Amino acid sequence: MIRVFMIDDHPLMRTGMRWVLEEAGDIEVVGEAANGRDALALIPTFAIDLVVCDFDLPDTDGLDLTRRLLRQDPERKVLIVSMLERSPIPRRLLAAGALGYVSKTSDPLVVLRAVREVASGRRFLDNALACQVLFDSSPFDQLSPRELEVAMLMVKGESIRRIADSLRVTESTVRTIRSRVFDKLDVRGDASLVYLAVEHGLA
Structure with missing residues (x-):
């Protein structure tokens, strides 16, 4: 069994x-x-x-x-x-x-x-x-494991504080990772990130 x-x-x-x-x-x-x-x-x-x-x-x-x-x-x-x-x-x-x-x-x-x-x-x-x-490939392939985790939580609509608590890091660390995610994916904000995630089947 x-x-x-x-x-x-x-x-x-x-x-x-x-x-x-x-x-x-x-x-x-x-x-x-x-x-x-x-x-x-x-x-x-x-x-x-x-x-x-x-x-x-x-x-x-x-x-x-x-x-x-x-x-x-x-x-x-x-x-x-x-x-x-x-x-x-x-x-x-x-x-x-x-x-x-x-x-x-x-x-x-x-x-x-x-x-x-x-x-x-x-x-x-x-x-x-x-x-x-x-x-298959997508722009998200270039993210590190931690960056991908933060990106997926952002796509879910989680706040900086909630993400920090979930990942056991500081809010400052989350903001830094968020900035790197935006730079790597060439997006300008949360709405653009969500749109890109939907476009690539991640949301």
């Missing part, structure tokens, strides 16, 4: 995903969390084979949480499930240590295959995502 811990802030999504996974017969959802903080506290209390995690969470994102989960246990297996299908997010997540990435629009059979592959320690991307990871 494959034991899964699931992280998603939408109860309906957790219920639907639990049904898809447990109907397969060889997968059991042993625990759930609605945010990164609770997940980091709860996961060590369970014997699990992998974490199935939404990318967009209220207190963090899949990139930061993947890094923190792997710092907690370098052998942990992480599968990200998200609506964001275009680079650089899947590529960055794989580089951060996630073993798999599937879209929430994927067929349930694809999700089941992803869970089984990642639980076995193998990487998994569905075919469309694999092509994008290999061949």
Whole structure:
């Protein structure tokens, strides 16, 4: 039996995903969390084979949480499930240590295959995502991991203070990173950043 811990802030999504996974017969959802903080506290209390995690969470994102989960246990297996299908997010997540990435629009059979592959320690991307990871590029590719984290939080509409609290840095540091993001992406403000993110499938 494959034991899964699931992280998603939408109860309906957790219920639907639990049904898809447990109907397969060889997968059991042993625990759930609605945010990164609770997940980091709860996961060590369970014997699990992998974490199935939404990318967009209220207190963090899949990139930061993947890094923190792997710092907690370098052998942990992480599968990200998200609506964001275009680079650089899947590529960055794989580089951060996630073993798999599937879209929430994927067929349930694809999700089941992803869970089984990642639980076995193998990487998994569905075919469309694999092509994008290999061949697509976007202006966001030039951002460092920290710059991308800040950019994605800005796109979500988070304030400087909220971003600083989330990343455990000072507000001055966030402003400096924000300025670098604007320079690298050649945008002049938050609205332009959001427009660029939407254009490249990141929002």
